[in-house]
Amino acid sequence: MSLQTLKETLTRCTTQQQLQPSSSSSTLRDFGSRFPIHRKPPKSSLAQQFRLLQHPDDPPFLPHTFLSQQQQHVQLEEQEEEDQEPETKRVKFSSAKSSQFQFDHTGPFEPLLLSSDGEFPIVQVPASINCRLLEHQRLGVKFLYDLYKKNHGGILGDDMGLGKTIQTIAFLAAIFGKEGESVLSEKQVEKRDPVLIICPSSVIHNWESEFSKWSNFSVSIYHGANRDLIYDKLEANGVEVLITSFDTYRIHGNSSLSNIHWNIVIIDEAHRLKNEKSKLYKACLEIKTPRRYGLTGTVMQNKILELFNLFDLVAPGSLGTREHFREFYDEPLKHGQRSTAPDRFFQIANKRKQHLVVVLNKFMLRRTKEETIGHLMMGKEDNIVFCAMSDLQKRVYRRMIQLPDIQCLINKDRPCSCGSPLTQVECCKRIVPDGAMWPYLHKDNPDGCDSCPFCLVLPCLVKLQQISNHLELIKPNPKDDPEKQVKDAKFAAAVYGPDIDLVGGSMQNESFMGLSDAEHCGKMRALEKLLLSWFSHGDKVLLFSYSARMLDILEKFIIRKGYCFSRLDGSTPTNLRQSLVDDFNSSPSKQVFLISTRAGGLGLNLVSANRVVIFDPNWNPAQDLQAQDRSFRYGQRRHVVVFRLLAAGSLEELVYSRQIYKQQLSNIAVSGKMEKRYFEGVQDCKEFTGELFGICNLFRDLSDKLFTSEIVELHETRKKDGLKTEHEKIKMSEETGLSESDSETRLCDESTGASTSKPDIEFEDLGIVYAHRNEDIVNSRPAIQGQLSTDGAPSSDSLSNMSLVHQRKKPDCVPKKQKIPLIDERKRAQFSLLAKSMGMDELAFSKWLLSATPVEREKVLIDYNKKKKKLKG
Structure with missing residues (x-):
């Protein structure tokens, strides 16, 4: 057959198919052109993917990422194969929907109206964007628009990983009438002043990528050698969004970009502007715009005055003058938090705190993961070791x-x-x-x-x-x-x-053998045994260190132990970082990811890891919390356990104590919480240096003390002594749900840190002298006794609120052979009975708890109590 004959044959076949289409095939083809349908992989391939994604001991369920991305395609495929295996398909996907990870993050395909009734022109988020937003993100977009209408700036202070970038782009798309049915004409849209985004250089391309995914803005980057060309394009009204870095704007932009009138200025990682004396802060003050919006997950990092600096930039005058803020808010809040402060000081601080929160909420929207997507995640446990x-x-x-x-x-x-x-x-x-x-x-x-x-x-x-x-x-x-x-x-x-x-x-x-040996390093000895336990359970670990030289030593240590690892630090090229992240997330063989705390950058999504180790603490608590969020973010399907390693009796105990102090001040000023009062020291006050501040405290010899443990126990002792009246005892019993005698017993247990059962792994075997959970120390809520285990499985009788009791080894008053118990024997027995009622052993029941929903946990307790009543009857 000649080539020409072959072409004619193929042409006739194609023409014939086009002339005789069936109605169903044309409908399907039209639908497919608008909504492309991906071919379903073979069953064996799908099952193999599930085996790779799923922990061998976890209960079976589909990965939530598969559900979220393929939801529409799965429903269509179910309809197509309904005749072949309808029951199998329905059972398989209904089981996933009934699990804890059941959610529908894809909203209705309709615009999100932002403007009020009768307002003209209509402002709305395009349907193509709104359908992909989570509910808390829609609220964030509305908050930004409300500030925009009033010509005010503000702060979007969501936790890292909640989509501040996406909320900003959705807000800008509504303002500029992108891809929507807004009545704004093209001429009106073109007259709008451009938007300036200032961000760290490491996330410039991430912003550009997100804009291309979510909308169709004309985006330019003012960074590098092409700055002059971009500036010419900006003057010719050819740019809608201009992205630049902090350093570029400070060095070059202040002289050129400050002359342009901007519609909106977005400052990503706005906590970089906490110092009012920095050149960057002064440069941002000169930007000509009525609206500045800051994006940050850590509004306050070190001092309450940082709040004033940030809000005075985005919403000038909202908190008064600097001196007024210092006298009315800063000083009362700091002195009211002092452990021995008179009750009068405490009452004044409480009133000022409430007043400050009311003012801040007018210009700031702050949400945490627990408040927004907590029901989609397994939870996080922050252990200080x-x-x-x-x-x-x-x-x-x-x-x-x-x-x-x-x-x-x-x-x-x-x-x-x-x-x-x-x-x-x-x-x-x-x-x-x-x-x-x-x-x-x-x-x-x-x-x-x-x-x-x-x-x-x-x-x-x-x-x-x-x-x-x-x-x-x-x-x-x-x-x-x-x-x-x-x-x-x-x-x-x-x-x-x-x-x-x-x-x-x-x-x-x-x-190599000398550097990789853990004999003379206390932290590495503890890490060695922890890694052995975790990898036996199939866990993946993120290992952070502030020092690149420490990472070199840890790398040799990991190689000596035979673990497969990846590494990312300041020397890693920017264009290779995402590929390292993707390889670690997709490869089951990769067990450890070594990351520099400084060079980790932003937006690194490492949700395949469920264990996080921070080898050395930072003076700024936000650095350690940000490192944890590399794993604990949207997309994580396992319980995340964090271990922050501190050298007992060293300067690091003081570093961590200052972290507690700063976190509590932040919770008081930003969230309006009542926090425990541990410390006598007051920041920036020479009269009350206490145990935290001053040079003498920095260079104290703590090698023969348990500094943090003693401070915590002193607080609990004061708390116990404070309950002097019967009225106070009754009030505590009502709050905790315990009897008066149980309340007194709990206070005694909390003040001594003692309990009466044995842990699975003794602290002495791990080289650990003391441990607690950070949230139990920082937050004011009462702690519920639990057990520290290397696999992160809870062992408390509480099925909904699992936490860790303060634990310490007392070498002076406890014989070496005597083991410090970690959990009340009565509670352990009750936990064992619950496990038996489910037909499981304690370990299997602990793992079931990690995947159970609150409703399922409540049902177990109800069934268990019914069985007890029947037996008694």
Whole structure:
């Protein structure tokens, strides 16, 4: 057959099919052109995907991502195959819908009306966007539009992972009349001033990508070498949305972009503007726009005054003047939170807190994951684990404290030994020529600097944190200049002392076996046993560290143990980061993801991991919380367990205590919560430095103390002593649902931290001296005793509120052979009876709890109580 004959044959076949279509096929073809139908994969392939996604011990259900993305296609395929296997298909998908992950995030295909009745022109979110929004996102869009109508700015303060970017794009699409049936004419739309988005450079392309997915804006990026071309396009009204980075706007945009009148300015990660003295803050103040909107999941990170700075930028004058805010809100709230503050101070702080929340809510919308998508997720458990430092670490830590540099700081306020009425820091001890660090810092100025000796504070803190994490970190870094390497080698030799041979000398250790050995690192010893337990259950782990050198050591440790891993830090090219994330999420063989806390960036979705380890804490609690959210976000289908490792008796305990202080202040000022009062210290108040603030507290030797444990127990003791009247006891029993005697018993248990059953894994075996759950310490709600287990399974008789009791090992008053029990034996027995009533053992019942809905848990309790009544009857 010739080629021409073949072409004619094919043409006739095609023409014949077009001339004789059936009505059903034409209807299906028209439907398919508008809604493309993906071919269903073979059953064996689908089953294999489920086996890869599903934990072997989890109850069977379909992945929610499959349901959410393919919902319409599945329904169509069910109709097509109804004659072949109707019952099988219906049973399979109905079981998924009845699970805890049942949800319909796809709304009706209709616009979301934002403008009020009679308002002209009509403003609405296009149906193509509205149908993909969750309910809390629709409320967020309405909140932004309400501020827009009033020519006000504001803050969208949702938790990370709740879709602040999507809500912003939906809001802008409504304002610009994109893809909707708005009565705005094209001419009217073109006259609108452009939108400026300022964000971190790491998420510029993420914003551009989201705009292309959700709408059809004319988006340009003012970043890099093509800035001048983009500016020309902007002047020619060819840009609707301009995206730039913080640094680009601070350096270049302030001189050119500040002259343009912007319709709206969106500031992503707005907490970057917390410092009113920074150049970036001042540059953003000069932007010509009536409306500035900030997007941030951490409105306040360190100080209450950061709230004022942020709101004074987006909504000027909303909180009054700076001095008024300081006197009316800042000082009362801080002093009211002091543990021994008079009741009068506490009452004033409570009134000011309520007033502040009312004002903030006018310009801020703040939602948490628990409030919005908590029913779609399995929950998160944030454990704080205090690991015992090795004996070698303790000796090196004490030598560091005894260095002349630190002793000069500790004794700064003592009278000078020369007989002068001045203090040491004002007289003879202002400089430290015999120190291990001071001579290098002042090599060009033997008389010191204007801030001596306080210029030593930050370098000394860094060294103490390095010793707390790993002794190798204080050795010279080959990437530094030779002179600094010599200085670091001398310092390392001074603090290693007679133990220098045990750490392989004062120069960097090149031995793989030496670096990967956990013998002299308390945290790595605990991590070693935790990883072994987790991987035996098929868990995947995110391992965070602030230091790239610590990641190098952990990488060697992971290789030595034979675990498969991925790594992402500051040296990872930006264009490769997403592929690393996708590979980790899709590959069952990848067990650990090593991530730098600083270089992790934003928008990294690592929901395949259900265990998070933060190896070293950060002074800013938002950094640690953001790291946790890499795993605990929309799309996570397993219970997430977080382990924050701290070196017991080191500076890290003080770092964590300040985290508690900052988190509680944030909850008080932003959310209006009543928090427990642990600390005597008041931030930025020299009169009340307490146990948290001041140089002397920073360099205290805590190696023979349980600093955090003692503070928590002191609070519980005060709480117990405070219940003096029968009226207060009755009130507590009504709030907790316990009898008066049970309330007293609970107070006693909470104050001592003791219980009477044995844990599955002893703390001594893990090298852990103390542990608790962060939410039980920070939040004011009463803790319910539970059990810390490496697999994260709950073991409390409460089926809806599972938390961890404060636990500590008391070496001075408890014999070594005696084990500290973690849970009341009576509760353990009741839990065992519940498991038997379900026909399960305790382990299987614990795992069932993780996937059960609140309704299912309640039903188990009702059935169990009915059986008990029948047996008694």
